[in-house]
Amino acid sequence: MSDAVSPLAPSTYPDMPSIAGVRIATAAAGIKYRGRTDVMMMVLDEGTSVAGVFTTSRCPSAPVDFCRANLPGGAARTVVVNSGNANAFTGRRGRETTHATAEAAAAAVGCSVSEVFLASTGVIGEPLDAGRFTHVLPELAQTATDSAWRHAAEAIMTTDTYPKMATSTVDFGGVSVNINGIAKGAGMIAPDMATMLSFVATDAAIAAPVLQGLLAEAVAPSFNSVTVDSDTSTSDTLLMFATGRAGNAPVTDADDARLGAFRAALRELLTDLARQVARDGEGARKEIQVRVEGAVDDASARRIALSIANSPLVKTAIAGEDANWGRVVMAVGKAGEPADRDRLAISFGSVRVAVDGERDPAYSEAEASEAMKEDVIRILVDIGLGDGAWTVYGCDLTKEYVAINGDYRS
DSSP states (O other): OOSSOOTTSOSSOOOOOOOTTEEEEEEOOOSSOSSSOOEEEEEEOTTOEEEEEEOOOSSOOHHHHHHHHHGGGOBOSEEEEEEEEOOOSOHHHHHHHHHHHHHHHHHHHTOOGGGEEEEEEEESSOOOOGGGTGGGHHHHHHHOBTTOHHHHHHHTOSSOSSOEEEEEEEEETTEEEEEEEEEEOSSSOOOSSOOSEEEEEEOSOBOHHHHHHHHHHHHTTTGGGBOSSSOOOSOOEEEEEEOOOSOOOOBOOTTOTTHHHHHHHHHHHHHHHHHHHHHTOTTOOOEEEEEEEEESSHHHHHHHHHHHHHOHHHHHHHHTTOOOTHHHHHHHHHTOSOOOGGGOEEEETTEEEEETTEEOTTOOHHHHHHHTTSSEEEEEEEOSSSSEEEEEEEEOOOHHHHHHHTSTTO
């Protein structure tokens, strides 16, 4: 957790309502950090269903493996998260730590180990002793409250400069249901499922298979479309819980008409959290939104947008407020996707800088430069070949990113 708050941090934070069936507590175990909390425990009512998506890294952390093994059971009673150590690439000792943590959590809550979910974030390759923090779990289980969402968001932070939270209330077939979400992430952000750690809960009654489908669908345009540095974490975990305490008749069919508003609200909430991660990218001073249209299909548009958003040359130009649109041309060309140079059009905000394969005849350096002074830089690229479209969220690349990551372990 950084002392200097990002200039892109929100000016206010949402009032997070309680989610019936969810209680939260945090503790300072001193795993790495001093003077702050670093353990979060979420206690869930019996009957809570769970869905999850995880990193696509071929070197996943021990907690990711543990969660993947428990997910098919579809039931969750508690989540334990620690910050400061990722428990990744820790071999047998890492697996022993996850099992010891899960056993301690299960005993504290009164559930089976198969209903426990874990996540860890921090330094990779450092052994994590479960004894450093499992002793706090019994007290956390006893003192957990329904109003500690911000405390939870703060406890899971590493190089984040502010807690990331979002909430939504939805009419669910005449029943009002709440959705709350928290996330952490500032570096090693370019996942193919989620971004670092995120936990979402709703009081709606939704069966685990349906919940899994909803989450997988909502991840694509949100957490799967954000990048800070093109590096996929070993620990990426997104878990969603449905306690069923809102009082709606349980949803067991993915085609249930009541899911329409809920589906849209979940996508919007995850996109909000994903953008917060991008805006808190390590050293970031600008948010970047890349919109690609006219691609041969959506998948192609996404790959082109990621090529632009991940380009160090594009990112540094934006950091320097330089309207160097030639770097966008470069990033489109290197994406390996169908593109026609002579149909390409590029805009920065409302200022079109290139069209039909050359600089716009009405190009104004002054107008383009003015557009680069905004906190949010919107890049629109029209490929001119089809109907495919996608939006990717990212941030600029500054000297501070190098400073943070050149000294991460100290």
